[in-house]
Amino acid sequence: MNSASPAVVLVGRADAGDWLLSLVTDGTPSAPVRVTHAALVARVRQLEVEHAPRWTVRSLRSFYPPLLAAGVRLRRAHDLLLCHAILRDTAALEPPLAASALWLREDPVAATAAPGLFEVSGDDSSTAESFEEVRAEWVRQQQALARAADGRLALLCAAESTGALVAEEMTAAGLPWSRAVHERILDEQLGPRPLRGGRPAIMARLATEIARLLDDESVNPDSPPRLLRTLHRAGVFVESTSRWELSRVEHPVVAPLLQYKKLARLFTANGWAWLDEWVHDDRFRPVYLTGGVVTGRWASSGGGALQIPRQLREAVRADPDWTLVGADVAQLEPRVLAAMSQDTAMADAARGADLYEGVVRSGAVATRDEAKYAVLGAMYGATTGESGRLVPRLRAVFPRAMGLVDAAARTGEDGGVVSTLLGRSSPRPDAGWQSTQSRASDPGAGGADESRARSRARDRGRFTRNFVVQGTAAEWALLWLAEIRHRLSALPPASVPATASGPVFSTRAHLAFFLHDEVIVHCPREQAEAVADAVRQAADAATARLFPGFPVDIPLDLRTSDHAGKSA
Numbered sequence: 001m002n003s004a005s006p007a008v009v010l011v012g013r014a015d016a017g018d019w020l021l022s023l024v025t026d027g028t029p030s031a032p033v034r035v036t037h038a039a040l041v042a043r044v045r046q047l048e049v050e051h052a053p054r055w056t057v058r059s060l061r062s063f064y065p066p067l068l069a070a071g072v073r074l075r076r077a078h079d080l081l082l083c084h085a086i087l088r089d090t091a092a093l094e095p096p097l098a099a100s101a102l103w104l105r106e107d108p109v110a111a112t113a114a115p116g117l118f119e120v121s122g123d124d125s126s127t128a129e130s131f132e133e134v135r136a137e138w139v140r141q142q143q144a145l146a147r148a149a150d151g152r153l154a155l156l157c158a159a160e161s162t163g164a165l166v167a168e169e170m171t172a173a174g175l176p177w178s179r180a181v182h183e184r185i186l187d188e189q190l191g192p193r194p195l196r197g198g199r200p201a202i203m204a205r206l207a208t209e210i211a212r213l214l215d216d217e218s219v220n221p222d223s224p225p226r227l228l229r230t231l232h233r234a235g236v237f238v239e240s241t242s243r244w245e246l247s248r249v250e251h252p253v254v255a256p257l258l259q260y261k262k263l264a265r266l267f268t269a270n271g272w273a274w275l276d277e278w279v280h281d282d283r284f285r286p287v288y289l290t291g292g293v294v295t296g297r298w299a300s301s302g303g304g305a306l307q308i309p310r311q312l313r314e315a316v317r318a319d320p321d322w323t324l325v326g327a328d329v330a331q332l333e334p335r336v337l338a339a340m341s342q343d344t345a346m347a348d349a350a351r352g353a354d355l356y357e358g359v360v361r362s363g364a365v366a367t368r369d370e371a372k373y374a375v376l377g378a379m380y381g382a383t384t385g386e387s388g389r390l391v392p393r394l395r396a397v398f399p400r401a402m403g404l405v406d407a408a409a410r411t412g413e414d415g416g417v418v419s420t421l422l423g424r425s426s427p428r429p430d431a432g433w434q435s436t437q438s439r440a441s442d443p444g445a446g447g448a449d450e451s452r453a454r455s456r457a458r459d460r461g462r463f464t465r466n467f468v469v470q471g472t473a474a475e476w477a478l479l480w481l482a483e484i485r486h487r488l489s490a491l492p493p494a495s496v497p498a499t500a501s502g503p504v505f506s507t508r509a510h511l512a513f514f515l516h517d518e519v520i521v522h523c524p525r526e527q528a529e530a531v532a533d534a535v536r537q538a539a540d541a542a543t544a545r546l547f548p549g550f551p552v553d554i555p556l557d558l559r560t561s562d563h564a565g566k567s568a
Helices: 040-051 060-069 080-089 131-146 152-173 179-190 201-214 224-233 254-270 272-278 310-315 332-340 344-349 355-361 368-380 385-397 399-413 431-441 447-488 525-546
Strands: 008-013 019-025 033-035 054-057 076-079 287-289 299-302 322-329 510-515 518-524 556-561
Touching (some): 008 131, 019 131, 076 080, 152 287, 179 254, 332 399, 344 399, 355 368, 385 399, 431 447
Parallel strands (some): 008 054
Antiparallel strands (some): 019 033, 287 299, 322 556
């Protein structure tokens, strides 16, 4: 990411659908210039060439896609809507940016309760904005950033905005996806495409087998309540129809039922209907939500980009004369924990490709499985079972790392707020949580009230414990994306274009997929080695930027292939 201070262009709406653009140099905005909607693309292209400015807009989700469709790519941006949420909620500013209903994010974000940490739902409905609103909010945000103790919040806002650019670019370029391969997988797994409303043949055969084994022709495997009642009548006493619960039972129906549930997930989530809706011209174009989860992780509001099953990865196919460079990070979150806590013992354990083996070498635990249980338990607050038994061993060997997450948990249990390394802060407890704690502190509170309050406090402590680690890992990933994007832009165009990547990316190596700690770049075959180097260098740069002066390994598993395959 470029640390220089470029010019800024403030972009807002005028009346009659026109735009107003103001060029800011040396902190001084020029008088806004009216630009018609028809002339906007040409004007943006001109300013990009002349100034390479930071485009400051209400939301890149609404502003950027038409430019990409017209062949214009922005180098820098500031998304006021995304940055408003960061500056409004951060504990790094006192006081934080004043909240404004005008700048509430209207696309879906995850619920603040711990179970909602990875969930998202709803639709985006960004509103139009006036130029005066944009200019006023830009001034407020600049003033807020100027009050920050250091440059971390500014770096977070820059990374978040660059992530929004990447998200729209990946949707525009699309992930190369072979419809033919996807259909072959569906045929092999499910049988021929059924008539509308019907079950695929293999699922239908399994449903018949399930009914026979349970001696109930009316049983519907797709209805958990009815299935549970039938299982109980057949002597299969489980509390739910979850895979974990069923796998503990010995009964002939378990195997076909688990297979049916697996195929049903494929059919409903990524079957022929999904293929018709989301794959066109051999491109999968999901809708990404930058910062769609409270920790800063991305989410998806369409297409299920964050839930592509392994069995369909084979359908991710490069265009002729192009290839895919994939990379993911092993054990990103515990490595980030080692670095943000500056725990040198844990950083030593993180040397090399397998942190868990390093934990074994440290003497904290005896086996790799124990190391995995212990480390995950430490980050997610496990207090029972194998993880609960092993976590105390880590406190003696990795005191700084464990001290950081333990302190975050205590803060959450007390109703406090925790923050990531760059300053994204956790949501405050809701009114229901506060009410529960208040009732428990009343002198006349009963045992049930106290038990409920302790339980909810522990839940919040587990949430804040993980928030600081997952959120800082998300910041590392944002910096990685930004650095990859910057390095790919320096590569020359391809001699053979990609067939359906749009006017901007048909001849350029480009990011095509991102999932928390994994990227896929679609690139000309002759540039595969240069792209792999760029991805590796970007990871090193992100690590140095986020953890300057602290030695920690964040190694990549890099692969080059014409299809993602099941190992991607």
